[in-house]
Amino acid sequence: MVLDYQLVLLVGASLVVILLGLPVAFSMLACSIVYLWMNDFPLSVTVQQLGYSLDKFTFLAVPLFMLAGLLMNAGKVTDRIFDFANALVGRVPGGLGHVNVVASLIFSGMSGSVLADVAGLGAMEVKAMRDKGYDTNYSVGITLASSAIGPMFPPSVSMVLFGVVANVSITGMFLGGVLPGILIALCLMVYIFAVAIRRNYYTSRWAGWPVLTLTFLGAVPALLTPVIVVGGMILGIFSPTEAATVAALYALFLSGLFYRELSFAALSTVLLETALSTAKLMFIIASALLFGWVLTIGELPQFLANTLQHLFPQQWAFVLAIIVVFLVLGAVMENAILLLVLAPMLLPIARDGYGMDPIHIGVVMVFANMIGQYTPPLGLSLFVMRDVTGLSLAQISRAVAPFLVPLVAALVLMAYIPQIVVWLPHRLGY
Structure with missing residues (x-):
């Protein structure tokens, strides 16, 4: 099969204008319009495709999950999560490093986003670690790395995007991220333990069962969020989009009525931030799908498909190629765009050409894509931190390296041991 030279020019031109500083979404939109014009398509097709690409009910879950995470941040739910995590694992060698990871694991069940985790827990965790004598680079690095759990543990905005554009069960994707999320936490905690022993880092004293019980009771309402969201979908009580609505309403209830930490001024700020973030993300989605x-x-x-199956006849080599592509391109492209463009192309190849489970390859793509959040020049988490x-930015990049x-x-383990991803979804019929 011969590749269309105009298509090669399209991809090349899009990369050039991105390097010249044009936002990626605008560059893709402009190059798409030029290609359609060169091939005698009526330009009205562009408008039709942009509108049609967003005409999916499931996309409503994206701003709603974003709203839920922002409400949790504004309502200071993170404070109670951090206190509980500290009482639970603060005494383990590595102390607040482990607290950092456990807090991110818990918060990921509410926010579903790397950026929400960094923005919500980042300042508190870095300050707490610095106050206890931890090295600044170490504190920043573990805070950023632990936020990688956010898109893996359900609910997850990235899982929703992948499920919609690749036509894969979103509930199945949520379930597929549970064990990998725990795996990521364990890999980070092993590393933290080794570094803490070598550097003799501060470890807090055991506060006792009364303190653990008290902090647990304070965090229980927040801990119930993933149980309500995922449990409701598994039991068929509501769809993924309805689950996002439930998550947002529950976050509003917790922050505004239960904990009473959300003011009307903060609520208006959260709604405005959600609207602006949604508008930006939806424009990116529409441009990427066009x-x-x-x-x-x-x-x-x-x-x-023909090229990959010729170059990589074995499944392990194909999986390695996908990982490398996402890690490299994640350093220069926005993560949502990378997932939206590559997932619909690579999933059929993985499923039909190599017999891979769609949930397995989907979770691997999402996590490989998320690691790009930590690599310059376009790792958004670096800018938030x-x-x-x-x-x-240079110091933060060195800290997380x-x-x-x-x-x-963790990525390699879940990529080459599929049961880590698919065991739970398969057990529950997905």
Whole structure:
């Protein structure tokens, strides 16, 4: 199969204008319009495709899960999560490093987002670790790395996006992320333990069962969020979109009525931030899906399938190629765009050409994509942490670099041991 030279020019031009500083969504939109014009498509098709790409009921889950995470942040639910995590694992060698990971694991069951985790827990965790004598780079690095659990443990905005564009069960994707989320936490905690022993880092004293019980009771309402959301979907009580609505309403109840930490001024700020973030993300989604549709017209998916199956006849090599592609491109492209463009092309190849389970390869893609959040120049988490801590982007990049080792180790394990991902979904019929 011969690749359309105009399609090659399209991809090349999009990369050039991105390097020149044009936002990725605008570059994809512009290059898509040029390609359609060169191939005598009426330009009204562009508008139709942009509108049609967002005409999916499930996309409503994205802003609702974002709203739930922001409400949890504004209602200071993170304070209670941190206190409980500290009482639970603060005495383990590595102390607040383990607290950092456990707090992120718990909060990921409410926010479903890397950025929400960094913004909500980041400042508190970094300050707490610095006050106890932990090295600044170490504190920043573990805070960023632990936020990687956010998109893996249900609910997850990235899982919703993948499920919609790749036509994979979102509930199945949520369930597929449970064990990998725990695996990521364990890999990070092993690394933290080893570093803490070598550097003789501070470890808090055991506070006793009364304190643990008290902090647990304070965090129980927050801990119930993933149980309500995922449990309701498994039992068929509500769909993923309805689950997002339940999560947002429950977050509003917790922050505003139960904990009484959410003021009307804070609520208006949260709603405005959600609206602006949603508008930006939906424009990115529409542009990426239009770009993907144009690539399909040019038969790039078919060319890619033939090429990959020729270059990588064995499944393990194909999986390694996917991991490398996401890790490399994640450093220069926005993560949502990368997932939206590549997932619909690579999933059919993995499923039909290599016999891989869609949930398995989906979870691997999502996590490989998320690791790109920590690599310059476009790792969004680095910019959020810069705003939180006031440190330079270069220092934050150096701080998180050692923690990429346990993250990549977890990625390799879930990629080559499929049962880590698919055991739970399969047991529950997905």
